[in-house]
Amino acid sequence: MNEKVIYVKNLVKKFGSFVANDNLSFEVYAGEIFGFLGANGAGKTTTIRILSGLSKPTSGEVNVAGYDAYRQSELIKKNIGYMCQKFSLYEDLTVKENIVLYGGIYGMSKSLIGERLVNLLEKLHFQKDENRMISDLPLGLRQKLAFSVALLHEPKIVFLDEPTGGVDPITRRQFWETIYETASRGITVFVTTHYMDEAEYCDRISIMNEGKIVALDTPENLKKQYDAASVEEVFIKIARP
Amino acid sequence: MALLNQGCREKRFLQLKKNNQMKKVIESSGVTKSFGSTQALDDITFSVNESEIFGFIGPDGAGKTTLFRIITTLLVPDKGNMKVLGMDSVSDYKELRKNIGYMPGRFSLYQDLSVEENLNFYATVFGTNVEENYELISDIYSHIEPFKKRLAGELSGGMKQKLALSCALIHKPRLLILDEPTTGVDAVSRSEFWDMLGKLHRYNITIVVSTPYMDEAIRCDRVALIQDGKLLSVDTPQNIRAGFSRKLFTVKSAEKYKLLKMLRKNQEVLTVYPFGDSMHVTLKNDSSEKSVSDCLSREGIKDAVIREAEAGIEDRFLELMENGIKA
Numbered sequence: 001m002n003e004k005v006i007y008v009k010n011l012v013k014k015f016g017s018f019v020a021n022d023n024l025s026f027e028v029y030a031g032e033i034f035g036f037l038g039a040n041g042a043g044k045t046t047t048i049r050i051l052s053g054l055s056k057p058t059s060g061e062v063n064v065a066g067y068d069a070y071r072q073s074e075l076i077k078k079n080i081g082y083m084c085q086k087f088s089l090y091e092d093l094t095v096k097e098n099i100v101l102y103g104g105i106y107g108m109s110k111s112l113i114g115e116r117l118v119n120l121l122e123k124l125h126f127q128k129d130e131n132r133m134i135s136d137l138p139l140g141l142r143q144k145l146a147f148s149v150a151l152l153h154e155p156k157i158v159f160l161d162e163p164t165g166g167v168d169p170i171t172r173r174q175f176w177e178t179i180y181e182t183a184s185r186g187i188t189v190f191v192t193t194h195y196m197d198e199a200e201y202c203d204r205i206s207i208m209n210e211g212k213i214v215a216l217d218t219p220e221n222l223k224k225q226y227d228a229a230s231v232e233e234v235f236i237k238i239a240r241p
Numbered sequence: 242m243a244l245l246n247q248g249c250r251e252k253r254f255l256q257l258k259k260n261n262q263m264k265k266v267i268e269s270s271g272v273t274k275s276f277g278s279t280q281a282l283d284d285i286t287f288s289v290n291e292s293e294i295f296g297f298i299g300p301d302g303a304g305k306t307t308l309f310r311i312i313t314t315l316l317v318p319d320k321g322n323m324k325v326l327g328m329d330s331v332s333d334y335k336e337l338r339k340n341i342g343y344m345p346g347r348f349s350l351y352q353d354l355s356v357e358e359n360l361n362f363y364a365t366v367f368g369t370n371v372e373e374n375y376e377l378i379s380d381i382y383s384h385i386e387p388f389k390k391r392l393a394g395e396l397s398g399g400m401k402q403k404l405a406l407s408c409a410l411i412h413k414p415r416l417l418i419l420d421e422p423t424t425g426v427d428a429v430s431r432s433e434f435w436d437m438l439g440k441l442h443r444y445n446i447t448i449v450v451s452t453p454y455m456d457e458a459i460r461c462d463r464v465a466l467i468q469d470g471k472l473l474s475v476d477t478p479q480n481i482r483a484g485f486s487r488k489l490f491t492v493k494s495a496e497k498y499k500l501l502k503m504l505r506k507n508q509e510v511l512t513v514y515p516f517g518d519s520m521h522v523t524l525k526n527d528s529s530e531k532s533v534s535d536c537l538s539r540e541g542i543k544d545a546v547i548r549e550a551e552a553g554i555e556d557r558f559l560e561l562m563e564n565g566i567k568a
């Protein structure tokens with residue numbers, strides 16, 4: 001696990017005079033499940049948008065999958081997968097149309113898209129649903145599909161911003177099995193969640209508060225360091241000191 | 242502390258029940274609703290008592306939002322009757338709307354108004370002002386108050402939820418309907434949010450709430466489990482939890498994913514679910530934990546620790562949902 005796929009040094013992001021990311025530094029390795037935790041408004045989505053090439057840093061060094069966030073954001077977008085809770089799929093398009101559309105965005109050939117489409121539908125047991133509208137699917141299924149679509153072009157890294165928010169306990173656990181399975185194939189998973197039991201499933205986690213990373217280590221080490229029985233307790237100690 | 246709080250609520254509930262003082266705030270009988278060929282709600286009958294916290298739990302697409310839209314007069318049932326605050330949700334919708342606070346799952350905020358303007362807007366529409374009911378919302382609103390000049394569209398996901406809740410509560414409704422209010426809210430704020438709901442019974446406000454968080458179900462007076470448009474059960478969280486009848490074990494190992502896969506394959510294991518840093522496992526009838534641990538160590542997991550444990554409400558819900566799905 002030595003290959004660095006994300007490198008961030010002194011990252012600052014400001015909106016006007018408000019500092020949303022305050023001097024962040026961290027590294028993430030290939031095949032790691034990296035949990036990016038923090039209180040509401042801590043700055044997680046802001047960072048994820050920068051790491052995904054969707055927004056530019058104010059200052060600091062940011063390198064993702066070997067590309068620079070200032071000059072090569074287009075290349076970053078082609079080499080990572082991104083999924084957030086809300087706008088990941090087009091609600092008024094069908095399952096199949098979404099897959100074809102995203103394949104095009106990622107610059108994949110028609111035959112490759114066709115091939116991946118078949119695999120994907122089969123893996124999700126979705127063969128019968130390919131012509132269903134996204135808006136007709138329950139949230140849990142939608143999120144599973146969105147995850148597969150984020151992996152369509154086989155990126156090295158996938159960013160998941162609250163992928164299980166509002167998802168029921170069974171579907172949530174199935175989703176995490178896909179995360180495990182993805183990471184075991186060497187793909188880095190960078191994930192935010194407000195479910196503290198899910199934080200325990202990560203290889204390493206960072207915890208942010210008011211724009212700063214306050215803690216970063218394995219769940220086990222953080223529990224020892226903060227003398228806590230669970231990551232939830234660690235989180236409470238950090239968020240309400 | 243949460244447990245203590247829970248104990249008090251339960252006592253109060255039983256007291257009210259004994260005195261037969263419970264006024265019904267919602268009476269749903271045989272409510273049915275279809276959209277095209279999908280039956281969203283099938284013969285839903287239940288009632289909610291005054292100042293109760295009544296929870297709905299169920300998988301996505303179970304029908305919770307449709308039911309909430311009927312309670313809040315935004316949808317008309319195909320069949321059956323929905324009585325809310327003694328009024329009919331169809332014929333008395335105008336009067337009813339003045340007395341209900343509703344926080345829909347999807348944001349109801351004006352993205353291009355500021356935090357403060359959104360709150361003022363909701364207060365004005367209901368003929369009140371923010372100062373009058375500020376104490377109702379202060380616990381949660383204080384988190385976003387430092388940013389009151391910011392546009393709602395520029396808030397983080399969880400901050401939007403806090404604002405939406407404040408807006409639903411600012412006119413001191415008699416009935417508060419919350420559709421997954423804590424989705425996207427961080428773990429600490431979630432607990433503060435529930436402390437706040439717990440205080441609302443002082444004002445005789447009745448709360449109906451849906452949530453995907455099982456630790457929140459524990460904090461309701463009663464919980465209804467809904468699946469595929471049908472009510473599976475309605476009971477206190479304590480009784481629901483007690484319905485878990487099998488022996489439960491926790492299994493821990495540093496190699497979590499491997500452990501999960503091995504337990505799945507194991508012939509003696511009936512169910513296995515990840516729960517934070519361990520797995521929750523039940524065994525087939527005459528299996529022993531010893532044979533499971535022997536089997537795991539044969540498979541190369543040497544550090545597995547198996548312990549008997551007490552089931553929580555989430556274990557019971559997983560059991561109920563899994564059975565419901567199979568049925």
Ligand SMILES: Nc1ncnc2c1ncn2[C@@H]1O[C@H](COP(=O)(O)OP(=O)(O)OP(=O)(O)O)[C@@H](O)[C@H]1O
Pocket residue numbers: 015018020038039040041042043044045046047391395396397398399400425427
């Ligand atoms: N376009 C913007 N203009 C002004 N402020 C912004 C903008 N986008 C985000 N912010 C602010 O930056 C801070 C961090 O927001 P961000 O969305 O990154 O938080 P988050 O950690 O993802 O929170 P949550 O857990 O609630 O999703 C918040 O105070 C937010 O209001």
Ligand SMILES: [Mg+2]
Pocket residue numbers: 044045046161397398
């Ligand atoms: Mg966010």
